[in-house]
Amino acid sequence: MPVPFTRRSLLAASALLPLSLTRLAAAPDPGPWRVGGFTVIRLEDGLFPLEPPMIPGAESAAGRALLDGAGLSPDGPSPEPVNAFLIRRGERHWLLDAGCGTVFGPDFDRVSAALAAQGVRPDQVETVWLSHLHADHAGGLLTPQRQARFAQAELVVQEREAAFWSDAGARANAATALAPMFDTAQAVLAAYAGRVRRIAGEAELTDGIRAVPLPGHTPGHMGVLIVDGAERLLIWGDVIHSRLLQMPHPDWTVIWDADPAQAMATRRRLLDRAASEGWPVAGMHMAVAGRIERDGAGYRLT
Numbered sequence: 001m002p003v004p005f006t007r008r009s010l011l012a013a014s015a016l017l018p019l020s021l022t023r024l025a026a027a028p029d030p031g032p033w034r035v036g037g038f039t040v041i042r043l044e045d046g047l048f049p050l051e052p053p054m055i056p057g058a059e060s061a062a063g064r065a066l067l068d069g070a071g072l073s074p075d076g077p078s079p080e081p082v083n084a085f086l087i088r089r090g091e092r093h094w095l096l097d098a099g100c101g102t103v104f105g106p107d108f109d110r111v112s113a114a115l116a117a118q119g120v121r122p123d124q125v126e127t128v129w130l131s132h133l134h135a136d137h138a139g140g141l142l143t144p145q146r147q148a149r150f151a152q153a154e155l156v157v158q159e160r161e162a163a164f165w166s167d168a169g170a171r172a173n174a175a176t177a178l179a180p181m182f183d184t185a186q187a188v189l190a191a192y193a194g195r196v197r198r199i200a201g202e203a204e205l206t207d208g209i210r211a212v213p214l215p216g217h218t219p220g221h222m223g224v225l226i227v228d229g230a231e232r233l234l235i236w237g238d239v240i241h242s243r244l245l246q247m248p249h250p251d252w253t254v255i256w257d258a259d260p261a262q263a264m265a266t267r268r269r270l271l272d273r274a275a276s277e278g279w280p281v282a283g284m285h286m287a288v289a290g291r292i293e294r295d296g297a298g299y300r301l302t
């Protein structure tokens with residue numbers, strides 16, 4: 001069972017991560033970001049209206065104060081981006097996640113247009129790495145007819161993730177609200193049958209890019225670490241769903257966590273490590289990248 005940031009993985013990560021600073025801007029930055037020879041472009045699929053009941057800890061005086069302080073209604077929602085990322089180096093193009101597609105209606109599915117705006121055709125994407133198989137990350141792999149949208153792409157996912165969403169028992173035990181998530185995950189695996197590569201734990205995705213297991217949100221949830229020379233960027237998947245609410249309160253979990261205690265422990269461990277090491281981080285539900293600093297009992301992105 002992969003455990004995030006075991007001593008072995010910390011040592012392995014440390015070897016990959018010299019402590020010198022990268023060229024990434026010191027202030028929160030909407031990108032694109034350069035990491036050595038890689039360019040990382042955030043593709044915003046849409047804005048999700050996150051309601052406080054989706055982060056139950058935010059249904060509190062502290063939550064209302066944060067929302068109010070950000071100029072939002074104290075009752076919410078907090079608009080949060082849904083991102084995929086285009087990673088390119090020379091003539092090579094990879095995607096990390098693919099957005100919602102048409103699963104969540106007309107307010108989403110902007111990844112395709114964002115990709116086209118970068119001059120990239122779907123058949124030029126050689127690989128799609130999936131942080132996890134939730135529909136807001138994998139739905140965009142499908143056309144409205146549930147066919148593969150990326151004709152040439154290999155799909156790479158953690159073995160535990162593919163197994164969970166393919167498991168009839170897991171589906172039977174899951175909340176009814178999660179049934180559409182199983183439908184989308186299974187449709188994606190079927191549409192890309194024969195070109196799904198299942199990986200286990202830390203794995204090299206391509207030269208300079210590694211999978212970082214971050215379990216809890218889902219069993220095979222992972223981030224991606226991009227390293228080139230002294231430069232690096234960690235794209236941490238869904239470790240944070242709301243920068244506004246969860247950075248100051250890392251113990252506030254989302255209702256979609258498969259294992260909330262594990263998700264919280266992963267978030268705490270990763271924030272602590274990122275703050276200590278000065279790692280630049282980006283995420284699927286953050287509009288900017290930046291570095292993590294401790295701020296009282298919580299953290300902030302700088």
Ligand SMILES: [Zn+2]
Pocket residue numbers: 134136137238284285
């Ligand atoms: Zn998500």
